[in-house]
Amino acid sequence: MPVQIIVGAQWGDEGKGKIVDMLAENVDIVARYQGGANAGHTVCIGPKEYILHLIPSGIFHPSITCVIGNGVVIDPAALMSEIDQLGTAGISIDNRLLISHNAHLIMPYHKLLDTIREQAPNRIGTTGRGIGPAYIDKFMRVGIRIVDLLDRDVLARKLRSNIEEKNRILTQVYGETKLDVDSLIAEYQEFDKRIDPYVTDTADYLNTAWKGGRSIIAEGAQGALLDVDHGTYPFVTSSSPTSGGACTGLGIPPTAVSSILGIVKAYSTRVGNGPFPTEQENEVGERLRKSGHEFGATTGRPRRCGWLDMVALRYSMTINGIEQIAITKLDVLDGFDEIRICTGYEANGKRLKTFPTDLQTLARVQPVYESYPGWKQELSGIRDYKDLPANAQRYLETIASLTGIPIRIVSVGPRRDQTILLS
Numbered sequence: 195m196p197v198q199i200i201v202g203a204q205w206g207d208e209g210k211g212k213i214v215d216m217l218a219e220n221v222d223i224v225a226r227y228q229g230g231a232n233a234g235h236t237v238c239i240g241p242k243e244y245i246l247h248l249i250p251s252g253i254f255h256p257s258i259t260c261v262i263g264n265g266v267v268i269d270p271a272a273l274m275s276e277i278d279q280l281g282t283a284g285i286s287i288d289n290r291l292l293i294s295h296n297a298h299l300i301m302p303y304h305k306l307l308d309t310i311r312e313q314a315p316n317r318i319g320t321t322g323r324g325i326g327p328a329y330i331d332k333f334m335r336v337g338i339r340i341v342d343l344l345d346r347d348v349l350a351r352k353l354r355s356n357i358e359e360k361n362r363i364l365t366q367v368y369g370e371t372k373l374d375v376d377s378l379i380a381e382y383q384e385f386d387k388r389i390d391p392y393v394t395d396t397a398d399y400l401n402t403a404w405k406g407g408r409s410i411i412a413e414g415a416q417g418a419l420l421d422v423d424h425g426t427y428p429f430v431t432s433s434s435p436t437s438g439g440a441c442t443g444l445g446i447p448p449t450a451v452s453s454i455l456g457i458v459k460a461y462s463t464r465v466g467n468g469p470f471p472t473e474q475e476n477e478v479g480e481r482l483r484k485s486g487h488e489f490g491a492t493t494g495r496p497r498r499c500g501w502l503d504m505v506a507l508r509y510s511m512t513i514n515g516i517e518q519i520a521i522t523k524l525d526v527l528d529g530f531d532e533i534r535i536c537t538g539y540e541a542n543g544k545r546l547k548t549f550p551t552d553l554q555t556l557a558r559v560q561p562v563y564e565s566y567p568g569w570k571q572e573l574s575g576i577r578d579y580k581d582l583p584a585n586a587q588r589y590l591e592t593i594a595s596l597t598g599i600p601i602r603i604v605s606v607g608p609r610r611d612q613t614i615l616l617s
């Protein structure tokens with residue numbers, strides 16, 4: 195099994211961290227392919243909880259090499275603090291972390307511009323981590339890459355030219371004060387010493403690895419419905435979390451990919467703005483938020499919560515080519531009398547056959563629900579599918595039948611062992 199892509203099938207926060215950590219036990223490499231420190235992947239090992247923003251979720255297995263691919267945008271300050279936190283927790287990354295020399299950097303001016311733009315009335319509700327502005331510079335072809343950190347003169351020249359341009363924007367467009375070019379150059383030149391040991395041509399490394407028979411998990415961040423091309427634009431992130439993004443974000447060919455696993459939360463959540471047809475701004479939403487601890491792992495923002503949306507999920511299955519599903523947080527639905535699944539949308543009295551990705555339509559669709567009886571039992575201690583209450587089994591079977599995709603993993607709690615494997 196050369197490369198298995200693990201992709202969030204909804205609006206992110208599906209619980210990819212736990213599943214990647216669990217599956218990482220049987221692979222050689224975990225490679226992150228897009229996004230930046232906007233992600234917050236939570237992994238629980240025993241009583242301890244770790245939140246990773248940039249480092250792949252395989253890092254807790256000592257034999258695994260973790261790769262940060264070229265498609266990721268790296269805030270060096272955030273990366274260093276994550277490395278330090280892991281070090282303090284006794285998790286060594288020496289010789290186990292590789293960073294693509296082609297990955298772009300997030301600079302303080304990206305975060306500043308992100309924050310300033312979010313003060314506008316049409317705000318996206320970003321994480322404020324500078325993601326959009328960093329990808330803008332990448333595609334504008336003025337971005338600064340990891341490799342530039344390793345050459346002090348190149349870094350100083352590129353930073354100077356970028357900061358001078360950003361200063362004009364900051365002062366003349368937004369009426370802000372200028373950034374100090376020299377202190378920023380000095381600060382960022384310091385990162386070269388710490389980052390140098392990890393930097394390599396990760397595309398070459400990964401291609402050699404899979405051709406040599408090593409197994410790789412390509413770990414996505416965020417979710418398919420936040421994809422810049424296929425998500426609910428403009429309320430999306432600025433990268434490609436969908437499975438297609440794994441190839442460009444790691445420099446591996448599609449022929450290397452052997453399987454695609456979609457992570458689906460047993461209900462829906464969304465952080466930030468944008469349409470969310472099955473959102474429950476009522477007691478149901480409150481209950482899901484409370485039981486599911488639905489607060490952003492990166493920003494602490496309360497997540498918007500709602501019922502599972504099959505129209506969105508079927509779309510996600512299609513654009514990602516998902517072949518297997520992992521259902522997470524099923525235990526959060528414990529105790530509900532009734533659980534709903536959205537099986538269709540209506541707009542102007544007509545049933546829509548597909549998920550509309552244009553905002554105008556999506557914002558006014560009416561979800562059509564089917565209702566299922568809940569279960570009055572705690573699922574967190576169950577390890578075998580046959581021990582699940584009949585109504586929980588029925589809920590899972592409905593998801594599998596409505597998506598047409600088999601469920602292989604069911605998660606009933608945050609710990610590694612709180613997992614049910616299906617054959």
Ligand code: IMP
Nearest residue numbers: 206232233319320321325430431465466
């Ligand atoms: P950005 O990625 O910070 O630019 O934010 C753009 C949108 O993506 C906002 O709605 C964010 O809330 C959302 N977003 C970014 N990262 C995550 C994540 O890891 N989980 C869930 N939503 C995210």
